Amino acid sequence: MSQLKIYNSLTRQKEVFQSITPGRAGMYVCGPTVSGESHLGHARPYITFDVLYRYLTHLGYKVRYVRNITDAGHFEEEGREAEDKISKKAVLEKLEPMELVQKYTNLYHWAMDQFNTIPPSIEPTATGHIVEQIGMIEQIIEAGYGYVVNGSVYFDVKKYAAKYEYGKLSGRVIEDLLETTRELEGQEEKRDRADFALWKNAAPEHIMRWKSPWGIGFPGWHIECSAMATKYLGAEFDIHGGGMDLQFPHHESEIAQSTICNHTAPVRYWMHNNMITINGRKMGKSYNNVIKLTELFSGDHPMLEKAYHPMTVRFFILQTQYRSTLDFGNEALQAAEKGLKRLWEAYEWILKYDVGSTMYDAKDSELDAKVNKLVTELDEFMNDDLNTAKVLANLFELVPVINGMKDKHIAADALSSTTLALLQTQMQLYMNDILGLKNITNEESSKLKDVMQLLIDLRKEAKAKKDFVTSDKIRNQLAELGIQLKDEKDGGMSYSL
RNA sequence: GGUCCUGUGGCCGAGUGGCUAGGCAGAGCUCUGCAAAAGCUCGUACAGCGGUUCGAAUCCGCUCGGGACCUCCA
Numbered sequence: 001m002s003q004l005k006i007y008n009s010l011t012r013q014k015e016v017f018q019s020i021t022p023g024r025a026g027m028y029v030c031g032p033t034v035s036g037e038s039h040l041g042h043a044r045p046y047i048t049f050d051v052l053y054r055y056l057t058h059l060g061y062k063v064r065y066v067r068n069i070t071d072a073g074h075f076e077e078e079g080r081e082a083e084d085k086i087s088k089k090a091v092l093e094k095l096e097p098m099e100l101v102q103k104y105t106n107l108y109h110w111a112m113d114q115f116n117t118i119p120p121s122i123e124p125t126a127t128g129h130i131v132e133q134i135g136m137i138e139q140i141i142e143a144g145y146g147y148v149v150n151g152s153v154y155f156d157v158k159k160y161a162a163k164y165e166y167g168k169l170s171g172r173v174i175e176d177l178l179e180t181t182r183e184l185e186g187q188e189e190k191r192d193r194a195d196f197a198l199w200k201n202a203a204p205e206h207i208m209r210w211k212s213p214w215g216i217g218f219p220g221w222h223i224e225c226s227a228m229a230t231k232y233l234g235a236e237f238d239i240h241g242g243g244m245d246l247q248f249p250h251h252e253s254e255i256a257q258s259t260i261c262n263h264t265a266p267v268r269y270w271m272h273n274n275m276i277t278i279n280g281r282k283m284g285k286s287y288n289n290v291i292k293l294t295e296l297f298s299g300d301h302p303m304l305e306k307a308y309h310p311m312t313v314r315f316f317i318l319q320t321q322y323r324s325t326l327d328f329g330n331e332a333l334q335a336a337e338k339g340l341k342r343l344w345e346a347y348e349w350i351l352k353y354d355v356g357s358t359m360y361d362a363k364d365s366e367l368d369a370k371v372n373k374l375v376t377e378l379d380e381f382m383n384d385d386l387n388t389a390k391v392l393a394n395l396f397e398l399v400p401v402i403n404g405m406k407d408k409h410i411a412a413d414a415l416s417s418t419t420l421a422l423l424q425t426q427m428q429l430y431m432n433d434i435l436g437l438k439n440i441t442n443e444e445s446s447k448l449k450d451v452m453q454l455l456i457d458l459r460k461e462a463k464a465k466k467d468f469v470t471s472d473k474i475r476n477q478l479a480e481l482g483i484q485l486k487d488e489k490d491g492g493m494s495y496s497l
Numbered sequence: 498g499g500u501c502c503u504g505u506g507g508c509c510g511a512g513u514g515g516c517u518a519g520g521c522a523g524a525g526c527u528c529u530g531c532a533a534a535a536g537c538u539c540g541u542a543c544a545g546c547g548g549u550u551c552g553a554a555u556c557c558g559c560u561c562g563g564g565a566c567c568u569c570c571a
Binding site: 029030031032033038039041042043044045046048170171172173176177179221242243244245246247248249250272273274275276277280281282283284285286316319320321324325326327328329330331332333334335336337338339340342343345346384387389390392393394395396397399400403404406407409463466468471472475476479484485486487488489494496 | 499500501503507508512513518519520522528529531532533534563566567568570571
């Protein structure tokens with residue numbers, strides 16, 4: 001089998017994944033800032049890296065998956081208003097800061113659950129790691145790369161760049177960064193424009209504040225990830241993921257901080273997912289074009305023609321390779337919805353299919369070879385930088401084969417028993433374990449099942465008597481309730497909710 | 498302005514120089530009491546203009562368009 005290759009933003013090429021510790025993988029993913037509701041764009045990294053987590057686990061790695069919660073708020077470091085988003089909103093909504101943070105954290109967890117993402121091994125909060133962050137800042141100052149001004153601490157980028165490569169990850173040139181013509185307020189304290197805050201002095205009205213060796217304040221933008229990644233994954237770990245928009249300055253600065261403290265570059269493989277766009281433009285607060293997850297699931301948004309099930313969204317995201325942009329659209333979402341339904345029904349059927357215990361060879365060797373190819377290629381596609389788009393394409397190509405068996409125009413023994421067994425295990429592995437897909441419809445109760453069986457029996461009886469008025473009435477009224485009755489080729493009936 | 502990415506059929510999207518990606522929509526057919534579902538068949542797309550090559554959506558150049566980052570941002 002081929003080896004897993006992932007695209008490393010640091011080297012700008014696909015590399016074979018080799019973990020630092022054999023059999024184990026450490027993975028850090030930038031989590032949400034819980035100062036507001038998550039939107040569709042946020043869903044992408046969490047779903048992407050959920051699939052990576054699942055895949056690494058499938059490959060046999062013991063994975064420690066760390067994904068932080070930024071609950072200390074990110075600060076307008078360059079000034080403008082120099083205030084904490086969380087504290088500002090807290091006033092508006094008349095809530096305690098931590099109450100607000102809790103509310104959005106709960107909502108985020110709920111959404112992640114809807115998406116069927118596996119919770120990370122550790123989900124550290126920024127506020128829970130103030131001590132570690134202060135410790136790290138002290139180390140940076142001791143090493144001579146941090147300086148204190150008026151109760152704030154800044155990282156000396158120019159000095160760092162003289163010895164290390166600041167800008168390597170994001171492709172920046174340090175000279176350009178130092179010469180930026182951009183005019184921003186609140187820069188007076190910094191020696192250089194490129195410097196960034198490690199610790200900020202808190203204004204009196206600032207609600208989230210902690211004691212530090214430099215006075216009352218709060219941590220800078222980037223230090224939390226450095227501190228928590230170091231604490232839980234070590235000085236050097238395997239994978240760091242996040243959105244492309246975090247590459248600079250967030251991840252670049254993270255590298256600088258960790259490098260000074262730990263004397264080594266922190267991350268082997270940097271992975272960045274691309275953005276979800278809407279009308280070709282990145283979905284983001286500043287563009288005023290976000291669709292919140294709650295809105296997406298309820299359909300309550302002017303741009304939405306209808307509500308979309310979380311699984312539809314997950315599937316929609318997985319139909320694209322994670323490094324490509326994905327353009328949102330009702331038509332595209334509805335295509336995903338229908339596609340998933342068709343795929344899922346074929347999947348459920350083949351899972352239940354009884355291959356039997358007697359071994360037999362394929363009657364249709366050509367078809368048998370095709371199925372084998374489609375099924376074994378799945379691993380290759382995943383190994384090629386998680387090309388879930390290709391994985392799904394192959395799964396779709398299996399659908400007519402499965403439905404052909406169901407309709408009996410493909411003979412039961414067209415495929416060998418081994419191929420069938422492989423088909424079943426691979427379908428289950430990919431649909432369930434790796435892609436993390438679930439049934440889009442609600443779990444049905446056993447009572448509903450019985451009622452449906454009753455209706456099916458009634459319809460069958462009516463049909464037998466050629467009483468089509470009754471049979472159509474049953475079918476049509478169920479359809480109005482969103483329950484679809486389907487006559488099978490063999491005279492049976494099935495339904496889908 | 499700097500750095501970088503990108504432009505594929507109605508929509509979303511794979512695409513490693515030569516071999517039909519796939520999904521959805523649309524058209525026709527089969528099955529069906531009628532439907533639905535399912536199956537089969539179909540569009541022969543690669544922004545434009547040059548170039549390299551036996552051969553380019555895929556490499557190079559130019560033009561035009563879109564976007565990201567440089568500021569919080571998934």
